[in-house]
Amino acid sequence: MRAAGLVKTFGTIRAVDDVSFDLAPGRIYGLLGPNGSGKTTLIRLLTGMARPAAGTVEVLGVAMPSRPNLSRIGYMTQSDGVYPALTVGENARFFAAAYGVTGDAAVLDALTLVDLADRQGDVTSTLSGGQRRRLSLACALTHRPPVLFLDEPTVGIDPLLRVQFWGHFRTLAEAGTTIVVSSHVMDEADRCDELLFMRSGRVIARGTGRQIRDRAGTDDLEQAFLAFASENGVGR
The missing domain is CATH 3.40.50.300 (P-loop containing nucleotide triphosphate hydrolases)
Incomplete structure (x- = not known):
């Protein structure tokens, strides 16, 4: 960089x-x-x-801004960048799809890293603040940047x-x-x-x-x- x-x-x-x-x-x-x-x-x-x-x-090696290069960059913002009405798994899969990722392997890896793999069916609004931060991190990692x-x-x-x-x-x-x-x-x-x-x-x-x-x-x-x-x- x-x-x-x-x-x-x-x-x-x-x-x-x-x-x-x-x-x-x-x-x-x-x-x-x-x-x-x-x-x-x-x-x-x-x-x-x-x-x-x-x-x-x-x-x-790519001049920024570059839309194609965004698929190789992960970004976790200060605020929770997740959708409260979706489940943990739905949030992770949504961000993975936005980056062009297919299949669940990368999603599972990201959620496992932040210890949320067993909470995929939970609605995000029911999570604690710390759990939402962990989910935000996972969503930034679903495409393995x-x-x-x-x-x-x-x-x-x-x-x-x-x-x-x-x-x-x-x-x-x-x-x-x-x-x-x-x-x-x-x-x-x-x-x-x-x-x-x-x-x-x-x-x-x-x-x-x-x-x-x-x-x-x-x-x-x-x-x-x-x-x-x-x-x-x-x-x-």
Whole structure:
């Protein structure tokens, strides 16, 4: 995956401001930053759901936006992207069909990964909030995408489910999936292979958690973030 000189504006606001990077396959990349730092807008640019004012994006060697390439990309949004009136199985099969997947094998694999295979007949509106988040993740995986974007996937879920989610993410990465996950929770940072700190639409630091701590001269990632924000003139 490659981004080069990405810019996205809303009026006079530069929501994404000259962002460039290359991401290797089979790794978990964390977009870390406070609300309003540009994480969601950047993900929308990477998935082709928004067009940049400047710059280019390539995912799996294909320039985005590209409708055909969407069949190779998974995207879990901040809100639950499932239909409450459908059953668990119907939701999963609907999203699989939308991606051109036939048969139930991939659907069963996705539901098994998130421990919902035995709930296929349950109406989605009867699920708990955490179960709906798990179903949203499964729906993003029904077509077995090699690239997965997760926008604040652990917001509003309990600590146990958060640990389970990160276990799922690691399993997928070890199987070769490239994962980009956004979060404003710094204690999730060390679960990522590499971090990109964002502030005011810009990537202000990149590296492993250890590398970022060492460069900032602190063991506290929040303090490291503040140090890089100040250094880049975006801490105000």
